Amino acid sequence: xxxxxxxxxxxxxxxxxxxxxxxxxxxxxxxxxxxxxxxxxxxxxxxxxxxxxxxxxxxxxxxxxxxxxxxxxxxxxxxxxxxxxxxxxxxxxxxxxxxxxxxxxxxxxxxxxxxxxxxxxxxxxxxxxxxxxxxxxxxxxxxxxxxxxxxxxxxxxxxxxxxxxxxxxxxxxxxxxxxxxxxxxxxxxxxxxxxxxxxxxxxxxxxxxxxxxxxxxxxxxxxxxxxxxxxxxxxxxxxxxxxxxxxxxxxxxxxxxxxxxxxxxxxxxxxxxxxxxxxxxxxxxxxxxxxxxxxxxxxxxxxxxxxxxxxxxx
Amino acid sequence: xxxxxxxxxxxxxxxxxxxxxxxxxxxxxxxxxxxxxxxxxxxxxxxxxxxxxxxxxxxxxxxxxxxxxxxxxxxxxxxxxxxxxxxxxxxxxxxxxxxxxxxxxxxxxxxxxxxxxxxxxxxxxxxxxxxxxxxxxxxxxxxxxxxxxxxxxxxxxxxxxxxxxxxxxxxxxxxxxxxxxxxxxxxxxxxxxxxxxxxxxxxxxxxxxxxxxxxxxxxxxxxxxxxxxxxxxxxxxxxxxxxxxxxxxxxxxxxxxxxxxxxxxxxxxxxxxxxxxxxxxxxxx
Numbered sequence: 001x002x003x004x005x006x007x008x009x010x011x012x013x014x015x016x017x018x019x020x021x022x023x024x025x026x027x028x029x030x031x032x033x034x035x036x037x038x039x040x041x042x043x044x045x046x047x048x049x050x051x052x053x054x055x056x057x058x059x060x061x062x063x064x065x066x067x068x069x070x071x072x073x074x075x076x077x078x079x080x081x082x083x084x085x086x087x088x089x090x091x092x093x094x095x096x097x098x099x100x101x102x103x104x105x106x107x108x109x110x111x112x113x114x115x116x117x118x119x120x121x122x123x124x125x126x127x128x129x130x131x132x133x134x135x136x137x138x139x140x141x142x143x144x145x146x147x148x149x150x151x152x153x154x155x156x157x158x159x160x161x162x163x164x165x166x167x168x169x170x171x172x173x174x175x176x177x178x179x180x181x182x183x184x185x186x187x188x189x190x191x192x193x194x195x196x197x198x199x200x201x202x203x204x205x206x207x208x209x210x211x212x213x214x215x216x217x218x219x220x221x222x223x224x225x226x227x228x229x230x231x232x233x234x235x236x237x238x239x240x241x242x243x244x245x246x247x248x249x250x251x252x253x254x255x256x257x258x259x260x261x262x263x264x265x266x267x268x269x270x271x272x273x274x275x276x277x278x279x280x281x282x283x284x285x286x287x288x289x290x291x292x293x294x295x296x297x298x299x300x301x302x303x304x305x306x307x308x309x310x311x312x313x314x
Numbered sequence: 315x316x317x318x319x320x321x322x323x324x325x326x327x328x329x330x331x332x333x334x335x336x337x338x339x340x341x342x343x344x345x346x347x348x349x350x351x352x353x354x355x356x357x358x359x360x361x362x363x364x365x366x367x368x369x370x371x372x373x374x375x376x377x378x379x380x381x382x383x384x385x386x387x388x389x390x391x392x393x394x395x396x397x398x399x400x401x402x403x404x405x406x407x408x409x410x411x412x413x414x415x416x417x418x419x420x421x422x423x424x425x426x427x428x429x430x431x432x433x434x435x436x437x438x439x440x441x442x443x444x445x446x447x448x449x450x451x452x453x454x455x456x457x458x459x460x461x462x463x464x465x466x467x468x469x470x471x472x473x474x475x476x477x478x479x480x481x482x483x484x485x486x487x488x489x490x491x492x493x494x495x496x497x498x499x500x501x502x503x504x505x506x507x508x509x510x511x512x513x514x515x516x517x518x519x520x521x522x523x524x525x526x527x528x529x530x531x532x533x534x535x536x537x538x539x540x541x542x543x544x545x546x547x548x549x550x551x552x553x554x555x556x557x558x559x560x561x562x563x564x565x566x567x568x569x570x571x572x573x574x575x576x577x578x579x580x581x582x583x584x585x586x587x588x589x590x591x592x593x594x595x596x597x598x599x
Binding site: 026047048050052053055057058060061062063064065066067068069070071073088089092093096097098 | 385431432433439440441443444446447450451452453454455456457458459461462480481484485487488491492
């Protein structure tokens with residue numbers, strides 16, 4: 001289905017649309033415009049694009065100054081620099097003033113590949129989830145990324161969107177509704193629910209197909225918004241299936257799995273098995289090699305689903 | 315016509331200077347009162363910057379206290395956010411909020427938080443307190459002004475110890491790179507930081523040469539001399555295709571003899587007795 005494109009390509013396309021429709025949109029980058037795809041905006045609207053150079057902290061706070069002066073500001077870098085290096089700026093200047101700053105960071109996760117540990121951000125969702133007033137989004141394909149960026153521009157306040165480097169398959173269509181905080185059910189099944197974000201949504205769909213061949217019905221939820229989490233959908237899935245699996249290209253500490261577990265533990269405690277990275281750094285390698293090594297595959301999701309099923313009560 | 319035109323065209327004669335000195339005296343007294351009541355806060359850096367803030371807000375800043383969000387206003391950012399009592403005392407004096415708020419400083423539910431909170435205080439442009447961030451925000455505001463074809467100015471006041479933060483120099487580089495000549499950095503150069511003298515802690519000197527090297531026009535002044543402060547603000551307003559930095563030599567704790575140039579008065583509130591002595595020195599009964 002559809003075209004294979006990188007999730008970050010959706011950002012570039014959305015910026016082009018925003019540049020055309022909204023003169024108030026300003027874009028910043030920190031010397032990575034080609035990689036993040038903000039370069040698409042730079043080419044079309046150079047007067048509203050500012051390169052901050054290799055100085056991410058200053059970029060984030062320039063974004064605050066522009067936003068407090070009425071601009072809708074998009075600021076981009078790699079996820080590790082945008083969130084890790086600038087966490088305090090994001091907390092004390094962006095979130096504390098509720099500035100209308102949208103941080104769209106590419107190169108989230110291990111699929112950065114050969115650049116290795118220093119550039120593979122697997123902590124951004126935990127980091128961003130802890131900051132009040134931030135909305136946190138991880139689109140599953142380029143088309144959802146495009147819709148997420150347009151939706152972020154429409155809402156007032158701080159937003160973090162994680163995009164990824166490699167080309168991935170298109171899982172949603174132009175017609176798939178996108179509402180921030182409202183998950184998308186891609187497949188229905190009664191035995192177990194697979195809740196995933198980003199590139200792991202594709203793996204969850206593949207896992208659901210494999211499980212179906214073994215007679216196991218799996219729901220697949222594209223949880224594109226990590227915060228505010230679609231708690232209603234999580235609780236409904238927990239009630240309907242009694243067994244959940246989460247899947248994310250991220251550390252298991254504090255990301256999607258944690259958010260889902262925090263929700264079900266209070267409302268509908270059921271077994272939750274988490275697929276993600278176990279408190280480790282990445283390393284250089286091809287994306288596929290890395291995903292296999294760190295257990296981020298549809299096979300791992302299938303195994304987790306079976307573990308969850310076996311733990312299910314009666 | 316700019317709202318401050320009246321103040322701006324007033325000759326800097328003795329009577330005007332005396333008026334400003336009287337305002338600064340009242341502001342210093344309120345700084346002492348509010349910190350003493352709060353039981354914590356930063357008197358040293360609040361008193362060192364008091365004359366600078368008085369000069370900016372009462373002579374050159376183009377602002378409307380009754381309309382804090384007026385789009386054409388000049389922006390002032392107190393990047394050294396721990397000097398919040400000085401900013402609050404000045405904003406209250408300008409009429410941004412009732413002066414009754416002074417005595418609730420740092421108390422639960424107060425408008426006047428320990429460090430400036432832009433979501434609570436009218437007239438506070440951005441939240442500060444974590445050092446090193448204000449100049450970057452100012453650069454963003456100056457860029458926005460240029461995009462919108464507005465002629466407002468942006469003033470950012472930094473501490474000298476604050477210059478040890480790397481982000482300050484990222485912002486300094488950016489302001490010069492974008493040729494933002496409507497931004498003015500004012501450094502409150504009082505020579506002290508919490509742990510001691512700046513030279514002994516992490517020497518940011520030579521301060522004027524650093525700003526020059528980053529592409530700024532630089533002027534050094536006595537930060538307690540109103541004529542010099544105002545002349546420097548006028549100099550900064552002259553278009554020169556580059557940003558302006560005013561390095562203001564000040565005395566930490568200025569105006570209260572036992573606090574002056576004393577590092578231990580960086581972040582300690584005066585006791586009731588000390589406050590009384592301080593207020594007596596400031597001419598308050």
